[in-house]
Amino acid sequence: MGLFDFLKGTGKKVFGSEAEASEKIKAEIEKDNPGIKDLNVTYDKGVVSLSGTAASPEAMEKAVLMAGNVHGVSEVKADQLTAPPQTVEVDFYIIQAGDNLSAIAKRVYGNASAYPRIFEANREVIKDPDLIFPGQKIRIPKDVA
Incomplete structure (x- = not known):
């Protein structure tokens, strides 16, 4: 890493x-x-x-x-x-002005309602899914659970 x-x-x-x-x-x-x-x-x-x-x-x-x-x-x-070796593919994303988790989920997963997957993958980093800020870096797991 x-x-x-x-x-x-x-x-x-x-x-x-x-x-x-x-x-x-x-x-x-x-x-x-x-x-x-x-x-x-x-x-x-x-x-x-x-x-x-x-x-x-x-x-x-x-x-x-x-x-x-x-x-x-x-x-x-x-x-x-x-740490143990990574077993799933993860991307990292920098929040842009105007982004919200639904828009990111739509772009990444093709489904805006998959935003909870992004929130759960970043629960310690994002305290409130409605409060993200430009420049913040988050994890985007490739697998959709």
Whole structure:
């Protein structure tokens, strides 16, 4: 998985100074822990590095997205975050102005009413399916359950 790029000027504001960034980002991930044990977070000039053990590939992806969708983060390095191998194909999508989950589901799955699949795949990243923002990066599982 390695390095992910994010839009530094978008996302949820969780820290006020770089000195508290590592602690605040870690707390943000642990608040809705997607399945990461022994999580360690470091922040340096917009780059977050994650380490620990993920229970699943989805947990790893969600932790990366949770860290990357924080205002002030431009990159997430996850090469020290171990996880089992991915068994399903997943794309990543950056929310555009005017997007909503139904429109994304229509584009990706051909069915607007499949939006709950996107919401469930991003529950830790998207708290409310009606509150997404441009620049936010989310997971799009290829399989439709």
